[in-house]
Amino acid sequence: MSISKIRTILYRTAKYLGDINAIKRAIKKGDFTPIIKRIIRRIYGYIAGRGMPK
Secondary structure: OOHHHHHHHHHHHHHHHHHHHHHHHHHHHOOOHHHHHHHHHHHHHHHHHHHOOO
């Protein structure tokens, strides 16, 4: 397995761990603000990633 493949797997895992963390924070606080912020951050990241040349 190459370093690039390992890096890709780690980034995907970190992305989903961030989502789970936002859900936990929302449950703890009792409101949806952390989830909404996470969704907005993911959308901005998607847009920024599409704008970068490969």
